Amino acid sequence: MTQPSVTSTEHTRILVVTAVEAEREAVLRGLSQADSVRYEVVAGGVGPAAVAASTAALLAAGGHRYELVISAGIGGGFPGRADIGELVLADTIVSADLGAETPDGFLSVDELGFGSSRIAAHAGWNTKLKNQLDAAGLNSTFAPILTVSSATGTAATAALRQRLVPGAAAEGMEGFGVATAAAQLGIPVTELRAISNAVGPRDRSAWRIGEALGSLEKAFAAFATITP
Numbered sequence: 425m426t427q428p429s430v431t432s433t434e435h436t437r438i439l440v441v442t443a444v445e446a447e448r449e450a451v452l453r454g455l456s457q458a459d460s461v462r463y464e465v466v467a468g469g470v471g472p473a474a475v476a477a478s479t480a481a482l483l484a485a486g487g488h489r490y491e492l493v494i495s496a497g498i499g500g501g502f503p504g505r506a507d508i509g510e511l512v513l514a515d516t517i518v519s520a521d522l523g524a525e526t527p528d529g530f531l532s533v534d535e536l537g538f539g540s541s542r543i544a545a546h547a548g549w550n551t552k553l554k555n556q557l558d559a560a561g562l563n564s565t566f567a568p569i570l571t572v573s574s575a576t577g578t579a580a581t582a583a584l585r586q587r588l589v590p591g592a593a594a595e596g597m598e599g600f601g602v603a604t605a606a607a608q609l610g611i612p613v614t615e616l617r618a619i620s621n622a623v624g625p626r627d628r629s630a631w632r633i634g635e636a637l638g639s640l641e642k643a644f645a646a647f648a649t650i651t652p
């Protein structure tokens with residue numbers, strides 16, 4: 425696996441973890457529009473395992489420096505909840521496929537008694553981030569964001585995941601990995617997704633990655649001036 429690429433500053437306080445380099449570059453373009461000495465931005469890999477390992481290694485090396493970790497990137501939007509180009513901030517970060525299939529349906533790790541599939545995003549930081557987005561005139565919603573190891577590709581799976589987590593607005597593949605690493609060190613965490621595609625039957629030609637990366641950039645331009 426390639427090493428995560430990192431851009432950091434001397435007084436870093438907020439760690440931003442994306443999956444891929446294109447997302448990291450969009451975040452950096454946004455932050456470059458203002459004084460952004462508070463941020464460190466890393467592309468930690470695709471999927472919960474890769475990104476959890478990358479995040480844990482960074483936090484172990486310098487965890488005391490961080491007051492917030494943000495999992496950020498493009499994501500799928502559940503129809504009727506979040507459209508292409510829109511921004512979703514997690515109120516809860518939910519591992520949607522961590523559990524067991526049974527003939528009677530899916531059982532989460534919570535139901536199996538093995539732990540929790542949910543990590544709460546930090547409410548205080550969420551309010552600050554939302555205020556920054558609002559002040560910049562950027563629409564965003566608070567909702568559960570799902571983390572999945574396999575992106576949803578059918579209407580049936582989309583419906584199942586919405587039934588399992590009512591109100592879920594977006595899905596990505598990294599949030600729960602980033603959040604697990606941060607939570608184990610007691611560091612506040614949240615997740616931001618800029619919607620690139622609808623969650624449902626897979627149609628890669630309908631993905632609007634450029635539009636989503638543009639929204640991600642604008643969000644971090646708004647975050648660049650955040651105060652502690």
Ligand SMILES: O=C(O)c1cccc(C(=O)CC[C@H]2O[C@@H](n3cnc4c(=O)[nH]cnc43)[C@H](O)[C@@H]2O)c1
Pocket residue numbers: 443444446447470471497498499500501572574575576595596597598620621622623633
């Ligand atoms: O091809 C490109 O230029 C490109 C640029 C930036 C990102 C990508 C990705 O494919 C990123 C994969 C990343 O996106 C998240 N994602 C996006 N849509 C969904 C979805 O419907 N379900 C789950 N995850 C989604 C995910 O976090 C991946 O890591 C390509």
